[in-house]
Amino acid sequence: MKYALVTGGSRGIGRACVQKLYKMGYEVLINYVSNEAATQEALASIDGHGQLMRFDVGDAEAVKNVIGAWQEAHPDDYIEVLVNNAGIRRDSLLIWMDSADWYKVLNTNLNGWYNVTSAVLQPMLLHKFGRIINMASLSGLKGLPGQTNYSAAKGGMIAATKSLAQEVARKKVTVNAVAPGFVKTDMVEGLDEATLKKDIPAARFGEPEEVAALVGFLASAEASYINGEVISINGGLYT
Numbered sequence: 001m002k003y004a005l006v007t008g009g010s011r012g013i014g015r016a017c018v019q020k021l022y023k024m025g026y027e028v029l030i031n032y033v034s035n036e037a038a039t040q041e042a043l044a045s046i047d048g049h050g051q052l053m054r055f056d057v058g059d060a061e062a063v064k065n066v067i068g069a070w071q072e073a074h075p076d077d078y079i080e081v082l083v084n085n086a087g088i089r090r091d092s093l094l095i096w097m098d099s100a101d102w103y104k105v106l107n108t109n110l111n112g113w114y115n116v117t118s119a120v121l122q123p124m125l126l127h128k129f130g131r132i133i134n135m136a137s138l139s140g141l142k143g144l145p146g147q148t149n150y151s152a153a154k155g156g157m158i159a160a161t162k163s164l165a166q167e168v169a170r171k172k173v174t175v176n177a178v179a180p181g182f183v184k185t186d187m188v189e190g191l192d193e194a195t196l197k198k199d200i201p202a203a204r205f206g207e208p209e210e211v212a213a214l215v216g217f218l219a220s221a222e223a224s225y226i227n228g229e230v231i232s233i234n235g236g237l238y239t
């Protein structure tokens with residue numbers, strides 16, 4: 001059995017990644033923080049052949065305990081693919097931004113990356129194979145007004161991707177980031193799609209499955225020589 005962990009696997013892009021990795025033959029560990037109903041739907045969408053892993057990625061102790069308990073219960077296995085997908089946004093202009101919104105976004109989107117990655121890295125190195133795929137964003141490359149917190153977190157994740165890739169490449173572990181533009185999920189609910197798509201060369205928002213297809217490729221053996229990269233997937237909006 002080969003295992004993949006998708007953080008924030010209950011909904012949106014994460015759920016599409018769960019489905020893609022399942023089709024690639026992985027037993028998928030579906031992480032979520034609170035939405036039981038959506039997580040059950042995600043599990044049902046892969047015919048129940050997955051495991052649920054509830055924890056807040058921003059809670060270092062919880063991450064360590066849950067992943068540690070899984071590893072203890074599976075001493076001969078390891079998580080060979082990690083998709084660091086869990087993320088939130090709390091947008092406002094910096095001048096109006098509450099410190100709580102700054103810290104919450106940084107803690108979930110960037111400290112969460114550290115918490116989960118450090119919990120699964122050692123077994124990947126020992127087994128001399130691993131794939132870490134980080135869900136960044138256009139906002140982390142280009143910056144977007146109203147998203148200083150989110151841009152800082154995603155930009156930090158991109159920089160960490162490049163550093164870690166160089167640390168672990170010799171052990172045949174690759175670390176890459178995917179930077180989506182606008183993708184149709186709960187996260188973009190409330191955005192004015194009709195206006196925003198006028199600026200997108202492809203003239204539409206992306207589908208979660210399109211992002212998952214890229215994640216699946218980066219997880220595959222064929223992608224062995226791609227390391228430390230950030231791949232945009234945004235309909236031509238920004239390269």
Ligand code: NAP
Nearest residue numbers: 008010011012013032033034035056057086087183185187
């Ligand atoms: P979404 O539909 O809002 O889903 C968010 C997922 O993250 C849910 O599974 C949620 O779990 C989980 N999550 C949130 N906080 C968490 C925490 N503290 N610990 C564990 N899980 C947590 O979002 P999405 O649009 O699919 O976004 C997925 C990733 O893509 C995010 O990192 C986002 O920043 C990035 N992204 C999205 C877009 C876009 O246009 N949609 C563009 C660029 C980048 P529950 O179901 O339990 O709440």
